[in-house]
Structure formats: structure tokens, C-alpha cells
Amino acid sequence: MSSKVAVATYGLTKQFERQIAVSDLDLTIQTGEVYGLIGPNGAGKTTLIRMLATAEEPTVGEIYINGERLLFNQPSPHLKRLIGYLPDDFPLYDDLTVWDYLEYFARLYKLRNPHRTRRLHYVLDLVQLSHKRNSLIATLSRGMKQRLSLARTIIHEPILLLLDEPVSGLDPIARMQFREIIRSLQEAGMTILISSHVLSDLAELCTSIGIMELGFLVESAPLAELYDRLSRQQILISTLGTLEPLERHLKEHPGVRHAEVVTGQNTLRVNFDGDMEAAADLLRSLIQSGIPITGFNPTREDLETIFLKLGHQQAS
Structure with missing residues (x-):
């Protein structure tokens, strides 16, 4: 970059x-x-x-x-x-064809032939609407209309x-x-x-x-920095046996902050402080202790969770 x-x-x-x-x-x-x-x-x-x-x-x-x-x-x-700007409410002209609509904006930006025609073909291919070039905009689906709007936004490069x-x-x-x-x-x-x-x-x-x-x-x-700074690691751990031995073992591990039962499953969701190497050490200790582990899936909190967490911090 x-x-x-x-x-x-x-x-x-x-x-x-x-x-x-x-x-x-x-x-x-x-x-x-x-x-x-x-x-x-x-x-x-x-x-x-x-x-x-x-x-x-x-x-x-x-x-x-x-x-x-x-x-x-x-x-x-x-x-x-x-600058190319696509607002959330930009109007389309339903009585124009896809090609005529894009050519109209290309002319507004003073694109001249043969470059204008090449550019129209390029953006139609990019937004996967080449097969609709002669269709009226009124006949397009919502997704197609949005892709056409994007094509109009980038027509002038x-x-x-x-x-x-x-x-x-x-x-x-x-x-x-x-x-x-x-x-x-x-x-x-x-x-x-x-x-x-x-x-x-x-x-x-x-x-x-x-x-x-x-x-x-x-x-x-x-984004990577946000994840590193604000996203806790979670691990879904499943076992064949009862959850009690697994819960006792996790309580003794210094990296485990919290564990909760996943409803309807023989699984615990664990908040874990540590990197992937520490997670591997946790899995190794569980197996060595004789707990029949059937699933061990490390994940991180997603962007939505980070956003909600920051919102709570701002409110408090």
C-alpha cells in the first residue's frame, strides 16, 4: 500500500x-x-x-x-x-437503457470517443451488466440498479x-x-x-x-490493530463427557477469564487471554488431563462486538 x-x-x-x-x-x-x-x-x-x-x-x-x-x-x-460519489438515494432514469444512461454521464464528464465507448464497455463488464446494456433501467433488479449506479460513479475514472x-x-x-x-x-x-x-x-x-x-x-x-487491541479471543471447547471436569480444569488455567455453557450443546464458550501458542498449550493440557475433547475452535470477537463495546465505553 x-x-x-x-x-x-x-x-x-x-x-x-x-x-x-x-x-x-x-x-x-x-x-x-x-x-x-x-x-x-x-x-x-x-x-x-x-x-x-x-x-x-x-x-x-x-x-x-x-x-x-x-x-x-x-x-x-x-x-x-x-472523486466518485454514490449517495444512498441517487435517482436512476427508468426510461433510459443501461447504455444510454452511462453514456449520458460519460458525455457530462466530456469523455470522447473512442475512449468513451471503451470505458462504457469496461465498466459494464466490471459490474456484470454487459448482457443488460440494451435493457431499460425499469426492468433491472435492485441489485442490478445498484451496480449500475456504481458504474455511473466510476465512469470518469x-x-x-x-x-x-x-x-x-x-x-x-x-x-x-x-x-x-x-x-x-x-x-x-x-x-x-x-x-x-x-x-x-x-x-x-x-x-x-x-x-x-x-x-x-x-x-x-x-482493522487489524482494532482486532488486536479490542477483540477478545474466544474458544469453543466441546467434550464427550460431562462438562464438570472441563469446567474444573479451565478454572485452574491462568489464561481463562470466563466460561459459559453453549445452550443445547456439550460445549463451553471460553474468553481467553493469550495468543494462538497459548491456546495450543491449553488444548495440550486438556488432552493430557484425560478430558475427551471433541472440538477446540479459537475465534475472535467480530467487528460488530467491537463497535458495541466501544459504544458502551463512550456512554459510560
Whole structure:
């Protein structure tokens, strides 16, 4: 990953009358990252994305795109061309065909032939809609319409993609298709900021995560660092015999913090302090003690658990 900064904000603030939607926000996104933005409704995510997309002017603060300051009091067409913005409510024109819709936006961005035609074919192939190029938009499924919206967002070859709740309302298959496209765009070198309430999708896609609460960016870090710092290791341990010998053994182990029975199974869920080597030592000690272990599955708390944990910390 490049060390170049794609997005930087300093003291970014947006106030609507008496309400502060984004407050004194400092954000840095490296080139080539997929940066996930999470937080409850009303946290300021959409307002932040709109400011980065030049659709909303900050009350106070500075925004830099690709190292150049974004100025709202003068035209910046060269900077705006670097940005692709997909809001959660962008309208489609149902009476146009897929090809005509994309060509319309390509012409708005002054793409000229033969490059324009090549670009249309490329983005249609990328979003898996080449077979629908002559279909009316009204006939597309919701997932296809969202992929078409993404194609429109990248038609002008931006280097920064801003996606606000792009998988909202999509079924699991449509979400999976959308994730595959995002991965392809990242592999091509695009920097992507994506907000979503589907945290499992972000956990699969993102290199870094930002968490917003009441307009503040309360956490911003690489995803791996968040897991290391905030995600407890859990181990599901199953046995053929009764649970009592297993429970007694676990109580004597210094790395075990808590153990609870998994309802309906001969299994304990164990909160464990230690790395994978320590987990292997625990398994070895269980077997040596003669406990008939049938399952030993180390896992880590997921992104949703980390988010809820941070929310409780902020509230307390």
C-alpha cells in the first residue's frame, strides 16, 4: 500500500443552525485503502461523506484530496474529477437503457470517443451488466440498479470513491456481488471510503475503520490493530463427557477469564487471554488431563462486538 495520503481533514466541522453534525474531525486515509465508516444513525457519517464529495460546504475546517486543498469558494473541476460519489438515494432514469444512461454521464464528464465507448464497455463488464446494456433501467433488479449506479460513479475514472450505504436493502447475493466489485476496484489502486450498517461486509472489505458518535470520530485505526487491541479471543471447547471436569480444569488455567455453557450443546464458550501458542498449550493440557475433547475452535470477537463495546465505553 502506498504511503501517500488520499484524504486528509483538519478540524472539519459542520453545523446546521444549532445542531453540530460533524465536530472538529481529523481524518487521514492512505492511498489504496478501503476505509469503513461506521456509527449509529445521526452520527454524522453522511454529512462527512457529503463534505468530502463537495456536496456540502464545511462550517469550519480543511479538506485535502490527493494532497491538494479543496476550496469551496472557487471552482475545482480538476479535484472534483478525482472523486466518485454514490449517495444512498441517487435517482436512476427508468426510461433510459443501461447504455444510454452511462453514456449520458460519460458525455457530462466530456469523455470522447473512442475512449468513451471503451470505458462504457469496461465498466459494464466490471459490474456484470454487459448482457443488460440494451435493457431499460425499469426492468433491472435492485441489485442490478445498484451496480449500475456504481458504474455511473466510476465512469470518469476517479481515484477516490465515496460510497454511502451502498448495500442497503440488497439481498445476500447482491451484497456479495457488490463486495467483489469493490475488491476489484481496490486491486486497481482506487481509494475507497464506504459507510455501512452491514458490519460483516466491512470486516471482509476494509483495511481501516473509523467509528463516529454524535459527530465525533471516536476511533480510527487499521482493522487489524482494532482486532488486536479490542477483540477478545474466544474458544469453543466441546467434550464427550460431562462438562464438570472441563469446567474444573479451565478454572485452574491462568489464561481463562470466563466460561459459559453453549445452550443445547456439550460445549463451553471460553474468553481467553493469550495468543494462538497459548491456546495450543491449553488444548495440550486438556488432552493430557484425560478430558475427551471433541472440538477446540479459537475465534475472535467480530467487528460488530467491537463497535458495541466501544459504544458502551463512550456512554459510560
